[in-house]
Amino acid sequence: MAAPESARFGGVVPFSSCDWPGRLAATVFLAGCPWRCGYCHNPHLLSRRSGERDWPALHRLLTQRRGLLDGVVFSGGEPLAEPALPALIDAVRELGFKVGLHTGGGYPDRLAPLLDRLDWVGFDVKTMWSSYADITGIAGSGERARLSLARLVDAGIELEARSTLHPHWHNEPTLATMAEQLREAGVRRWVWQRARTAPGTLKPLAPLPPDWPPPRLAERLGRGFEALTIRTQ
Numbered sequence: 001m002a003a004p005e006s007a008r009f010g011g012v013v014p015f016s017s018c019d020w021p022g023r024l025a026a027t028v029f030l031a032g033c034p035w036r037c038g039y040c041h042n043p044h045l046l047s048r049r050s051g052e053r054d055w056p057a058l059h060r061l062l063t064q065r066r067g068l069l070d071g072v073v074f075s076g077g078e079p080l081a082e083p084a085l086p087a088l089i090d091a092v093r094e095l096g097f098k099v100g101l102h103t104g105g106g107y108p109d110r111l112a113p114l115l116d117r118l119d120w121v122g123f124d125v126k127t128m129w130s131s132y133a134d135i136t137g138i139a140g141s142g143e144r145a146r147l148s149l150a151r152l153v154d155a156g157i158e159l160e161a162r163s164t165l166h167p168h169w170h171n172e173p174t175l176a177t178m179a180e181q182l183r184e185a186g187v188r189r190w191v192w193q194r195a196r197t198a199p200g201t202l203k204p205l206a207p208l209p210p211d212w213p214p215p216r217l218a219e220r221l222g223r224g225f226e227a228l229t230i231r232t233q
Contacts, residue, residue, distance in 0.1 A: 004091050007084035008032065008051025010044070010077060012058060014065065020100045020120055021160065023070040026062060030074060032081035034106050035136035037126065038203030039164050039195040045077035062095055071098035071119065080107040089117050105148030106141060115155040123149055125163045127170065128177040135169055146185070153186040161187045165213055166195035166205050172217060179221040188226040192218060
């Protein structure tokens with residue numbers, strides 16, 4: 001297992017109330033991601049080499065925030081791309097924090113041994129499983145994401161599925177298929193996020209219509225979930 005000192009960090013948000021719903025957390029961004037999603041708004045974190053090794057500083061920061069935070073969320077990039085993630089999780093838990101994870105599910109075999117050390121996961125669902133490569137640019141990415149999600153649900157970890165949507169990729173039939181697949185997978189909470197169209201995304205997109213995605217569609221497709229909400233970024 002790689003040591004925490006080898007981890008490459010892309011930034012830290014010392015206090016966040018939105019990265020783990022209902023919890024006050026520090027969010028740690030790890031550099032590196034195997035996918036190249038067009039709407040990515042953190043393209044500077046795609047290469048692991050872009051991150052910096054500064055675990056001692058992060059450890060000091062978290063030590064000072066014991067008793068002030070509920071937990072620590074590892075985000076990215078794709079945090080499972082970081083070989084030192086298991087050691088980072090162990091170190092954070094030793095400080096007394098709960099652990100959250102933002103992941104797209106690209107590494108199901110790396111996720112499996114961490115399941116008993118995670119308290120919450122925000123799972124990024126790109127599209128229907130068969131069309132993943134249209135967004136990620138990587139063949140087979142949909143099957144890896146599907147397997148990762150199945151493992152999370154089977155483990156009973158508190159989970160929020162999240163989808164960043166743009167009509168370039170997500171029409172109503174696509175969203176209907178996604179809803180069916182997520183219900184079948186056992187997902188109970190699904191959040192829709194409007195894709196950012198500002199400069200800085202990996203692939204600039206046309207501006208979104210102000211009423212898209214339509215609330216009526218969310219209401220219809222939300223049947224069978226505990227909650228389906230539209231969240232503005």
